[in-house]
Amino acid sequence: GREVLAPGALVLRGFARAQAESLVLEIGEICARAPFRHMLTPGGQHMSAAMTNCGPLGWVSDRRGYRYEAADPDSGKPWPPMPDTFLRLAADAAAEAGFSGFIPDACLVNRYEPGTRMSLHQDRDERDLTAPIVSVSLGLPAIFLFGGLHRSDRSERVALVHGDVVVWGGLSRLRFHGILPVKEGSHALLGRQRINLTFRKAA
Template sequence: MADLLSGLRPGESWHGEGVLHLPGFADAPVLWDALQPVLAAAPFRHLVTPGCKTMSVSMTNCGEVGWVSDRTGYRYDALDPLSGRTWPDMPDVFRMVARRAAAAFGAPDFSPDACLINCYEVGSRLTAHQDRDEQDLGQPVVSVSLGLPGRFVIGGAQRAGPKQAVLLEHGDALVFGRSARLAYHGVLPVKAGTHEMTGPRRISLTFRKAG
């Protein structure tokens, strides 16, 4: 831990063992430009949970596989269920920022094959959950935020219990893994506002090694 902390830049911080916040880490305009052809090929959609509830957050994917949800369960799939085609390729700049953030966390070999792209309209939220659909839970999860700020909350391995909130702003990256890999986490309802790049929305790019 001491070695990792000594390599942080001003403004970077650990929020408990296994969670690293990197303020202003990403070149947001470059990521935003690279995102547009992805959205043209695989637009945002609201998925349905196995309990038949429609998620308030709309989402899409790029990469070798994409995370999907329907009445049959949660899973990764190589095909977009809306189009029946493979997901758009992950832009090189996406992969590069994910690898750089993972390296800052101490995972230089991280090589994401999936990027889940979430779109939060004002009031949208992500309830507390674990990321456990990946084959290798030793790999970290990397998230990059664009647009309106959002409060990311993370706790422990049980749904109930104390949680801490991290304010994620435009261009911030957050990495969690190790003892926090199966921590319950979510996003509080996004507050009203308008961002010059994304409008009244928050976009998150979440990178995982699924296979």
């Protein structure tokens, strides 16, 4: 089913469920080459979620700020390539939401263990803000916070479960958003973790 959250924001419930096993195998290969790490924020704190990337560009954070880079700063090597299955899933989901021709050049992989959160933020490090972001939730469920265009706007809570795909574009692209601390639990495929893939057109 599809649920419109707000103009430009569409939830495709279970859209990735049939492919979840193969996505998890691909994630295993990605993190073998570019291990999950807790990046440092410009303020000097470690991020709660562990992250890695695949694709031509990867999102990085350190004391100097946030940006996209072609190489993994931990190894100096290019990020692992984006699997075709990832590209196709992201393009198909975007097309369902009216964004045909979406070709992501970056996939940020976020790992949440119980207790991990992501505080309210905007995604604005991408060059072309007319391109949507496609997110794929795997493993443990989470409560997503969906705010407005100002940090102080009140936010809605949306439950995201294994296999859900959300397309964030148009008027929703610059909304503040975050993830509440993930509850303790165990998922049949992923155990004590939630993994979120976010597909972006960064350059």
